[in-house]
Amino acid sequence: MFKIKFWESGVTVVLPDGYIAKMKSLLGDEYEEFIQSYDSERYYGLRVNTSKISVEDFLKIFPYELKPIPWCESGFYYRKDVKPGKHPYHAAGLYYIQEPSAMAVVEAVSPQPGDVVLDISAAPGGKTTQIANKIGEKGLLISNEINPLRAKALVENIERFGIRNTIVLNESPERLLNSFRGFFDKVIVDAPCSGEGMFRKDPEVCYSWSEGMVKSCSKTQARILDVVFELLKPGGLLSYSTCTFSPEENEQVIDEFLKKHPEFELIDVAVSRFFSPGRPDWDDGNPELSKCMRLWPHKIEGEGHFIAVLKKLDGDDIKYSNKKIKTNTSKLEYFYDFCKDALVKPEDMDNITIVGDEVYMLPDFLPNLRGLKVLRYGWYLGQLKKGRFEPSHAMALGLRKSDVLRCVDLKSDSEEVLDYLRGQAIGIPESLYRKSGWSLVCVDGFPLGWCKIAGGNFKNHYPKGLRINW
């Protein structure tokens, strides 16, 4: 019987016997070193949102000690006694709290500025927010999540990050085929898996593990790959990752895929130098499988992961045209009134459309989304209500302080910033006493949300569902 103690909660969990026996037989001499990694604490990481702040500037203002993660320039380890999720900079979207090994996936496939990328199983948004930072304003990201509840968390994280050019879908992989054959430069399959690599992080994952789960996950993974290969352009890259050790969900899934799809090949990538090679001997010996990457908790400062990057060598070149969404421009009058009243450059608000009563700024290129469950068509700006426009939280977080005419800028170490996040009223600066209308609330210059001021009074519009209770 092998027990692990969870350092955060103090809970002790017995690792499944079947899992221990399997790791012993797979790892042989290396097993002792591997199993000892459970005596150490897990690692804690955060990744800077480089679309809002440079790493250099972030390090100047973040009040806690950080240590660089070798494989991700914007990633840092923090100490477990630090609670970055409670700092106002988190609410302002300056970083994403992410397990350090998980940051390697996007680094491996290395999306470039302007790329068109699909993140097929995206919630809660770790990879998506990292991709968005890399492709920049000119790229296009389709961020998809099959589970509607998890898709909600995905939308929240995308909006907190202030990402504008992402379409969020709630679809099964199969239903994407009609719209996106040969459309993407890069596809990320961060697959659902048995989670063996996360045992040290989350006791729930140990409880749900079974040999049957490993088998059923490997079938799901193969099914997802069998759909997404069609979505890539010739020359495009497919990233496949799991947070589990079982060869059935890793090398064996990749080998089966390569056998069926000779137009794909595994490639070496720059970050592989930090990690261990894949294990051909855990499949049928195909030496190419050593190009996969294994992230072992006894070899690196991070949890267990598997990553493979494959290139599509051949396929049809399909041309896509930009879709327009017909919009009733007369209804946009209230939105433009808002822009004139609140923004320094209202004329910058172009490519605007209305879907139902929601106002969006569309990405530069819009694919055909007919028949798909679309949760976001790009930057969600707000809602048209009877005779007025109400700006969204997503609009606030996608703006910069310099974009708005009125701003209440709070200090990150002030009680007022916490009061704002609690949903309470706060004092307004003298310069705004005689002003009225929607105003941005910032922390050290970074948007947190909206308030409305009138006659010297402050009305808090921080979303109810996000308010803090400490």
Ligand SMILES: C[S@@+](CC[C@H](N)C(=O)[O-])C[C@H]1O[C@@H](n2cnc3c(N)ncnc32)[C@H](O)[C@@H]1O
């Ligand atoms: C490892 S998690 C993704 C983590 C995410 N990429 C991130 O970085 O935050 C796997 C995701 O796959 C989704 N999933 C489950 N079954 C699926 C299926 N059949 N097809 C596609 N996605 C699936 C789960 O809902 C889950 O959100």
